[in-house]
Amino acid sequence: MEKYCPQTIEKKWQKIWDETNAYQIKNDPSKPKYYVLEMFPYPSGNLHMGHVRNYSIGDVIARYKTMNGFNVLHPMGFDAFGMPAENAAIKHGVRPSDWTEDNMANMTRQQKEMGLSYDWDRKVATCHEDYYKWTQWLFELFYKKGLAYKKKASANWCETCHTVLANEQVIDGKCWRCDSTVVKKDLEQWFLKITDYADVLLKDLDKLKGWPNRVKIMQDNWIGRSEGAQFSFDVPEYNEKISVYTTRPDTVFGVSYVVLAAEHPLVKKFIKGKENEQEILKFIEEVHNMNEIERTSSESEKKGMFTGVYAINPFNGEKVPVWVTNYVLYEYGTGAVMGVPTHDERDFMFAKKYNLPMKIVIQNKDNSLTLETMENAYVDDGVLVNSGQFTGMNNRKAITAMIDWLEENKLGERHVNYRLRDWLISRQRYWGAPIPVIYCPHCGEVLVPEEDLPVKLPKDVKFETGATSPLAQSEEFVNCTCPKCGGPARRETDTMDTFICSSWYYMRYADPHNDKMPFSKEAVDYWLPVDQYIGGIEHAILHLLYSRFFTKVLKDAGLVNFDEPFTNLLTQGMVIKDGSKMSKSKGNVVSPEEIIKKYGADTARVFILFAAPPERDLEWSDQGVEGAWRFIQRVWRIVLSYADKVKENQPFDKNALTKEEKELFRILNVTIQKVTEDIGTRGTFNTAISTIMELVNAFYTFKDGNLNAGLAREVVINLIKLLAPFAPHVTEELWQQIGQKGSVHHTTWPTFDPKATVADEVEVVVQVNGKVRSKIMIASTATREQQQEQALADEKIKGLIEGKTIVKVISVPQKLVNIVVKG
Structure with a gap:
């Protein structure tokens, strides 16, 4: 038998998926759609275990829905503007664009190594001109609707980041990004009128049946009506x-x-x-x-x-x-x-x-x-x-x-x-989408004409520690011509808050190559809203509130026909090690690359999905990783031991099964039922994996190969399918090894026979005066009276109650009989 070697298998299948565009998706109105999305990352350079958990959850849902006949949109991109890139430019003397592009390339490689089923043809990066052109276009839409304005205001100022912050970005008086104390500063700033939508943002929380209550409560309190x-x-x-x-x-x-x-x-x-x-x-x-x-x-x-x-x-x-x-x-x-x-x-x-x-x-x-x-x-x-x-x-x-x-x-x-205040979007930094406004001494405030978008970031900027607004130092950028009168004018030198970019990216995925509009109405009407959104609770007020606001404005503008962007929301828990959240500062980080190099991506995925329910914090465990590794090896061995029987393609006759084989068939049907409900309804991936493990244990009682060939085929094929969303590489390889055509990920999800989930016999506990004294097997169709008769006839029980008076017999069908005696 071949030895399980994840490094070889995973590279092989990643290459095949990449070369065949296995996960590229097209709009297909003839099929029901499903849009699953994990919050896109900031390109910091390396994935951490929190990313692995987030993406693995989304990938299981995407693969499961595909196998259930849905046309699944599962895209990925990068929230690529922001201060870390600019700080790297200051520290290392590199361009923010170069630093960002290198990090995006590295993180894309890492995501592919995890076997994630993304449609990479739809990738967006918010720092690319073909994206921020439309961010600027949307700003102009808000401006024309009277929802964007500039005023002098007392703003939250972070001296470390050298920029202002929105109220939502000040956490307990400190900067959300660097934890420095925030002070007040009077500055001319751009705002979006989110307060115009306060009532509807509050009222429509009732529509979000698929959101965690605590997220809705946080938004309710923040709006503060x-x-x-x-x-x-x-x-x-x-x-x-x-x-x-x-x-x-x-x-x-x-x-x-x-x-x-x-x-x-x-x-x-x-x-x-x-x-x-x-x-x-x-x-x-x-x-x-x-x-x-x-x-x-x-x-x-x-x-x-x-x-x-x-x-x-x-x-x-x-x-x-x-x-x-x-x-x-x-x-x-x-x-x-x-x-x-x-x-x-x-x-x-x-x-x-x-x-x-x-x-x-x-x-x-x-x-x-x-x-x-x-x-x-x-x-x-x-x-x-x-x-x-x-x-x-x-x-x-x-x-x-x-x-x-x-x-x-x-x-x-x-x-x-309302407690809610208008959203301050000005940032005195370089690495962001420029605000497309020109100031003319004669014409006043003028929008850059749509045909001149995007307003591009200049290359001739200097990055100095403590310098405010590097764009203001670029004469090439600042000095321009007024679009109205043709006279000399100057550009706005503030850039937009990065949360503007992330407030609409999920719509761009529906139509990422459109160069005429942010997206076509046809594409966005087909794919949106997002059916399942996955990300951290820390975005409850910032990103999630802003995205809801954007959606409502775009609906009022006739660009979309839905008024809430995310139908279902899953806020996954943190990954904890040694009692605290994994972080570089605490020195308790486990790199995904270490785990993948040693055990493979499938092991990393199975462990992180098995160790805790998705919404709970997950305690890292080296023993747990080893356990996931051993489980996949057991699957590998048992499937390959039956590969030849599966290839025989023998007909499956339920009536030809022995008693033990019938029980394995029952466990198979129970497993299909439970895993289907756990993934599709409950979202409890840990219990789904646990149920698959129980099936594998039952299968191992026939490890000598002495199993009905038709049943062996049923068990092997369905086991591989059930495990496929969790461990995509090893299941793809096993699918090929047992002689099946195509990809397991494009097959249909297993179905179960409800009648086959019922056991012929069930175990019933027998108590005397509340203490367990025996266990009996009874027919699953036995009546309450038959159950009691069998319990009273049990040899152990007869000896215990002989010569005593039976006061009463309490019977719980299919579970328990308690005989109360005295004397």
């Missing part, structure tokens, strides 16, 4: 109004001060010429450099300064002081908040610190709330007190009544607010 009232506090001294938004108008009679965000434009007006003007300006600067997490956390210290100005509460006419504080953000709501110390924890902390007045306006049910005994704000429901004509009302009912009163008196209105 709230309903409340918006009204104003008059400042007569300055003839100004301070607009506030609150979800708790029921507490308005308890307002004892109003706070403004440090960035609020009224602050400088209110403090101008005051004694403490410079002191407050210094405080504003300090607050400006705090990150949002610090400012909004309930744990952080609340600081503020009195502006010397008073405002009028519209509900009761009371004058309240106006403060500037560190715990209100100008970007959220109106940038001003009414302070109700007795019924808001942050306000309580602030008022205690500065000895501001307090008034209880919601009383608890036992009427025991007093200022003297209050140690925290009372935030539960109750009855209004000290609240004018609303006194005595339930506070929840009072919310509606108070907003009605505001609207009747034309003092305010019902209002919906």
